[in-house]
Amino acid sequence: xxxxxxxxxxxxxxxxxxxxxxxxxxxxxxxxxxxxxxxxxxxxxxxxxxxxxxxxxxxxxxxxxxxxxxxxx
Amino acid sequence: xxxxxxxxxxxxxxxxxxxxxxxxxxxxxxxxxxxxxxxxxxxxxxxxxxxxxxxxxxxxxxxxxxxxxxxxxxxxxxxxxxxxxxxxxxxxxxxxxxxxxxxxxxxxxxxxxxxxxxxxxxxxxxxxxxxxxxxxxxxxxxxxxxxxxxxxxxxxxxxxxxxxxxxxxxxxxxxxxxxxxxxxxxxxxxxxxxxxxxxxxxxxxxxxxxxxxxxxxxxxxxxxxxxxxxxxxxxxxxxxxxxxxxxxxxxxxxxxxxxxxxxxxxxxxxxxxxxxxxxxxxxxxxxxxxxxxxxxxxxxxxxxxxxxxxxxxxxxxxxxxxxxxxxxxxxxxxxxxxxxxxxxxxxxxxxxxxxxxxxxxxxxxxxxxxxxxxxxxxxxxxxxxxxxxxxxxxxxxxxxxxxxxxx
Numbered sequence: 240x241x242x243x244x245x246x247x248x249x250x251x252x253x254x255x256x257x258x259x260x261x262x263x264x265x266x267x268x269x270x271x272x273x274x275x276x277x278x279x280x281x282x283x284x285x286x287x288x289x290x291x292x293x294x295x296x297x298x299x300x301x302x303x304x305x306x307x308x309x310x311x312x
Numbered sequence: 313x314x315x316x317x318x319x320x321x322x323x324x325x326x327x328x329x330x331x332x333x334x335x336x337x338x339x340x341x342x343x344x345x346x347x348x349x350x351x352x353x354x355x356x357x358x359x360x361x362x363x364x365x366x367x368x369x370x371x372x373x374x375x376x377x378x379x380x381x382x383x384x385x386x387x388x389x390x391x392x393x394x395x396x397x398x399x400x401x402x403x404x405x406x407x408x409x410x411x412x413x414x415x416x417x418x419x420x421x422x423x424x425x426x427x428x429x430x431x432x433x434x435x436x437x438x439x440x441x442x443x444x445x446x447x448x449x450x451x452x453x454x455x456x457x458x459x460x461x462x463x464x465x466x467x468x469x470x471x472x473x474x475x476x477x478x479x480x481x482x483x484x485x486x487x488x489x490x491x492x493x494x495x496x497x498x499x500x501x502x503x504x505x506x507x508x509x510x511x512x513x514x515x516x517x518x519x520x521x522x523x524x525x526x527x528x529x530x531x532x533x534x535x536x537x538x539x540x541x542x543x544x545x546x547x548x549x550x551x552x553x554x555x556x557x558x559x560x561x562x563x564x565x566x567x568x569x570x571x572x573x574x575x576x577x578x579x580x581x582x583x584x585x586x587x588x589x590x591x592x593x594x595x596x597x598x599x600x601x602x603x604x605x606x607x608x609x610x611x612x613x614x615x616x617x618x619x620x621x622x623x624x625x626x627x628x629x630x631x632x633x634x635x636x637x638x639x640x641x642x643x644x645x646x647x648x649x650x651x652x653x654x655x656x657x658x659x660x661x662x663x664x665x666x667x668x669x670x671x672x673x674x675x676x677x678x679x680x681x682x683x684x685x686x687x688x689x690x691x692x693x694x695x696x697x698x699x700x701x702x703x704x705x706x707x708x709x710x711x712x713x714x715x716x717x718x719x
Contacts, residue, residue: 245457246456246457249589249592249596252593252596252600253596255600256596256599256600256603259599259600259603259604259607260599260603264607266607266608266655269603269604269607269608270604270607270608270655270658273600273603273604273607276596276600277600280593280596280597280600283593284590284593286485287485287586287589287590287593289485290484290485291484291485292476292479292480292484292485292486292488293486293487293488294476294487294488294490295487295488295489295490296467296489296490296491296492297462297489297490297491297510297511297514298492298510299510305510305513305514307489307514310490
């Protein structure tokens with residue numbers, strides 16, 4: 240699953256926007272950051288479009304191990 | 313008594329007055345016996361005109377005169393009935409004017425069960441508090457983007473259903489794990505402890521919701537169990553307690569990392585809202601585009617200045633000099649123009665990618681955007697006089713085009 244990287248994407252995007260707004264980067268760096276930002280935006284949006292709610296049930300099996308079974312939605 | 317008169321006080325100088333002795337007895341009683349719960353049968357209840365309650369609590373071996381002041385009586389649910397078993401919490405005192413030992417009642421509980429529970433609850437609360445389990449600095453933050461959320465509740469109750477519905481609406485990219493447990497009845501505390509221990513063994517778990525729906529005060533009893541509260545406090549991952557009662561706070565609520573009034577509210581605390589995040593991404597998209605555009609405009613400006621300065625110095629030289637220099641001057645000017653143009657094109661290309669990220673994805677549906685050389689969008693026929701060269705942005709890139717006028 241990709242959720243922690245969404246958190247990273249958002250943090251990175253915030254940092255990129257701040258850097259671009261600071262106006263003290265050289266142009267190549269600024270463009271590279273912009274390109275990375277566009278990329279991060281795309282992946283973040285893709286991650287958000289994944290809609291897969293999974294329902295499971297946790298049980299202790301007869302041998303004492305833990306078991307996760309799928310549940311019908 | 314055969315001792316010689318007069319009998320002395322503690323120091324032996326003079327006899328005590330009745331008031332002095334009674335006052336002494338009162339002080340001794342009040343300091344020696346801390347507030348306690350007493351159980352007994354009610355008799356002789358009467359309510360004084362000023363609102364205070366008077367009654368007797370008795371059992372087979374003794375009876376105790378009880379007084380409940382008006383302010384305390386106002387908090388009791390109903391006046392006690394003759395013959396009923398009652399739990400009373402209060403402290404022992406002595407009323408000198410009547411020479412009477414009295415039990416000053418602060419709280420009343422009408423059922424045996426309720427009284428025992430209240431006494432147990434008080435003990436459990438004190439013990440948890442002593443161990444610092446209610447301390448705010450113990451509370452852990454909830455993970456902002458959990459992947460696996462455990463729910464300890466009854467498999468047949470509405471709690472699970474509500475949480476599935478709310479999470480499905482707000483943040484459907486998670487796994488919800490049901491950890492079934494009995495949430496009421498005598499064996500509920502043991503079963504809840506078992507479920508909590510089981511949840512702790514699920515290594516992928518990010519956050520845990522413990523809850524049940526509404527019910528009477530007695531129904532929530534399992535969540536006031538000291539062992540359950542300690543198991544919640546010991547959880548490896550942060551716990552959201554949703555024991556479902558406004559105003560009625562359980563021990564589980566007090567030790568949990570977060571607390572919600574209903575299971576739905578707990579689900580809202582557990583996951584972010586996808587719609588809110590999409591909005592945040594849109595805002596970031598705007599800042600990104602304007603940041604980059606501004607940056608490039610600034611550089612374009614600087615390059616133009618540099619080009620102008622260079623051209624001027626070239627002119628000074630070529631006034632005196634050769635055709636070769638004149639040629640170099642022209643080439644330099646063109647190179648500077650090309651550099652600015654290349655940057656602008658790069659930003660236009662990237663901005664195009666931002667457009668493609670737009671929720672509307674208009675281009676994908678077969679629409680195109682016409683822009684002039686400066687990137688201005690051409691919207692009307694008047695913007696496109698015959699012969700005008702422009703750029704057409706389609707879903708996968710840009711083409712050059714020329715207007716042939718209106719049909």
